[in-house]
Amino acid sequence: MRVAVLDDYQQVAHRFADWASLQAEVDFLDRHLPDDDAVVAALAGYDVVVAMRERTPFTAARLARLPDLRLLVTTGRANAAIDLDAARGRGIVVCGTGSPTNATPELTWALVLALLRHVPAEDRAVRDGGWQHTVGADLAGRRLGVVGLGRLGTRVARVGAAFDMDVVAWSTHLDPAHAAEVGVRAVTKDELFATSDVVTVHYKLSARSVGIVGAGDLARMKPTAYLVNTSRGALVDTDALLAALHDGRIAGAGLDVYDAEPLPADHRLRSAPRTVLTPHLGYVTEATYETFYGEAVEDVAAWAAGSPVRVLT
Secondary structure: OEEEEOOOOOOOHHHOOOHHHHOOEEEEOOOOOOOHHHHHHHHOOOOEEEEOOOOOOEOHHHHHOOOOOOEEEEOOOOOOOEOHHHHHHOOOEEEOOOOOOOHHHHHHHHHHHHHHOOHHHHHHHHHOOOOOOOOOOOOOOOEEEEEOOOHHHHHHHHHHHHOOOEEEEEOOOOOHHHHHHOOOEEOOHHHHHHHOOEEEEOOOOOOOOOOOEOHHHHHHOOOOOEEEEOOOHHHEOHHHHHHHHHOOOOOEEEEOOOOOOOOOOOOHHHHOOOEEEOOOOOOOOHHHHHHHHHHHHHHHHHHHOOOOOOEOO
């Protein structure tokens, strides 16, 4: 059995699970495979592929060109970048893993605080020999708008309340009673964007939610307000966000996710003003990797034994 572990950017996957227990040939690929031909060339001959989240999509076209593939493991409970119908049709078993809920909300607040207290700029200034030159914004008494009040959005909302913020939320089917249970007030989308001092996005990406934060929503935001997105890049209209940043119509943005990942070296977001950018680190923590890779090994072992677990197909 040959196993390929994809997109091991930090070259650490080998130490987060007992891969030797599989008694298989396990290869760790640390370079992103940018297109169909690269994926097919790299994965030819592998029975099992372990994919890290959506870093490498598995479309119907790609799966059709991987005749040796019999098991595809994705870290996390779901993966929008895998065509499950195509996998099922080709007899490829797709399995998932658990997914801790603390890591991304924690990074969300790292971005919020970095933005409002100008942490990157002040860090650079101190290293260059300077001293205080910015004035930060407060959280207490300000409004936090949470777009999507699911598992992650709820955790973010609770931290906002701990900062003494007024927390409101919106999603297409948000139940006001559920919002109230977690200490949040449900509002309309227009009110959330028009009145929040920080808007944070925690929405599930689907065909219906692409661009759910559009030009009109950004136009409603106060010029002193900030946008944070640690969910999926396609949820926010990138062109509209860039225009709002360059025109000074919002105070800034903290982004961990992008339309194209890895973010191209010449992407306009890299030079956008008043931004804090991180390279999709939301789930990149030791505890999360231990869950992802540890359960991925369990998935492979169970499949090899004829009793696959956490099956998604």
